[in-house]
Amino acid sequence: MLDKSKINVGDTHSEVVVEDLKRTQIVQYAGASGDYNPLHSDEIFTTKVVGYPSVFAHGMLSMGLTGKMLTNYVGDASLKKFGVRFTNQVWPGDTLTSKATVMSIREENGETLVDLNIETTNQDDVTVITGSAVALAK
């Protein structure tokens, strides 16, 4: 859990959450999540029928990868809220870096809450996720 005596507004934490994303990991996510949309695993369908250059990651895989950075920073079972917008697709071969920035630290109903801004970018510095989170601190 974050320690309020050790964090300040403006602090950042960032991690590379996936390097050279493999199609197989996207398939793993399909199997674990149950979302078998062929857009994520069926190159023939996705390129020939729909017209994308290749399969691409589930938005929720990008969010899951981003969540790993977040829980590594704020600790286990500390999140109160986590929300994102998917601003660009994530493709096989992408390397993603997720960053959390402390926006405010506040007291509410006897709890210390930390508001975080979230951003995940790819290797070309294109933002693929923007979002926010609220975490419990001690």
Added chain:
Amino acid sequence: MSKKDMPIEKSHIMMFARSIGDPNPIYYDEDHANDSDVGSIIAPPTFTQASAQFDPDYFLRPKIDGKGWFGSGKEPTGAKKEGSSSGGNGGGAAMGLHAEQHFEYHRPVRPGDILTPETKPGKTWEKDSKRAGKLKFSESVTEFRDQNGELVVTATGVGVQTEKPVEN
């Protein structure tokens, strides 16, 4: 159990954590988890998305007999041509993308929980975009309650139907 109930199992949590590349032992190592402040294995923050596994009619999973599935087989799409603009060539069904996802956590999800999801439609709106034509957004709010009726996670998803594939 209602037909869409999600029984939380530790092996499913382990597989889900692997799929998002998260080696945190709180998601699979019982000894570590039981000795931690959290006190047990818990699920990663986005795990309730896997409730799709427990919806018998989930449209993005092939039916057991494989019939009617729009992914490729002998042909690039298994969807039958019906002369309709929506889904007639299989592309229509795949034009739905995930635009936003928001979670509110009331307590951690733990193995042994049985979560009952209840989904209500939310707002809908439209927007024009240069990259994908007309965008139709629709929101849905799912409340996951546990075996005691207590709220565990509130998940708000926003889907978008694009007029054409997003230009990159």
